[in-house]
């Protein structure tokens with residue numbers, strides 16, 4: 001039986017959530033193609049930012065040592081997972097038109113949410129080796145996923161801003177095939193320096209990594225990511241979806257979670 005209002009095509013879901021051909025500018029599309037990333041400044045308004053920060057801390061407090069376990073825990077960083085089911089505030093993370101437009105532009109076919117995680121490098125920690133969020137790319141392999149970093153705190157040179165190497169999404173293989181020591185600085189690496197409220201969206205093959213937080217403050221982010229529909233999700237949303245979430249969200253959101 002067909003469910004009333006059920007959405008079955010990505011184009012339909014995107015249209016329902018307000019994505020059009022002009023949601024991304026020509027420059028943004030060019031940056032994604034050539035550099036592998038785009039930074040959207042001031043994408044999250046102050047009120048939403050406050051809600052996300054409050055929710056982030058509330059969950060850390062509530063979940064304690066088990067925070068992040070649905071996906072991954074990391075020494076030196078606090079982590080959260082399964083944010084789809086942990087507050088209405090996170091609905092925006094997988095329904096924002098700008099980021100859906102990025103996913104459609106890069107992946108170029110039907111996609112769904114991969115996962116939404118939270119991460120903050122603890123003071124004095126957080127350095128990661130240069131990596132991509134996908135296995136080594138074959139020559140001319142299509143792009144399968146994007147990741148996004150939602151800045152809940154300002155990113156500065158000192159506080160563990162993400163480093164990345166522009167253009168590396170086009171390379172075959174992995175950073176370890178090119179760098180002797182992936183922990184070391186890369187001569188062409190750049191830092192995402194931006195204010196809280198910005199979102200860094202990138203091709204999943206772009207080389208990047210967290211850096212050391214040399215301050216005494218938190219450096220909190222959310223990582224909503226999207227993957228081509230034929231692949232498994234990082235967190236199987238059908239397994240985790242709560243009835244209260246399912247009942248709250250729109251048919252387009254259910255399509256993006258792949259829970260119908």
Ligand SMILES: O=C(O)CCC(=O)C(=O)O
Nearest residue numbers: 119161162208209210221
């Ligand atoms: O939070 C960051 O700065 C990047 C995190 C990251 O790349 C990862 O955990 O794989």
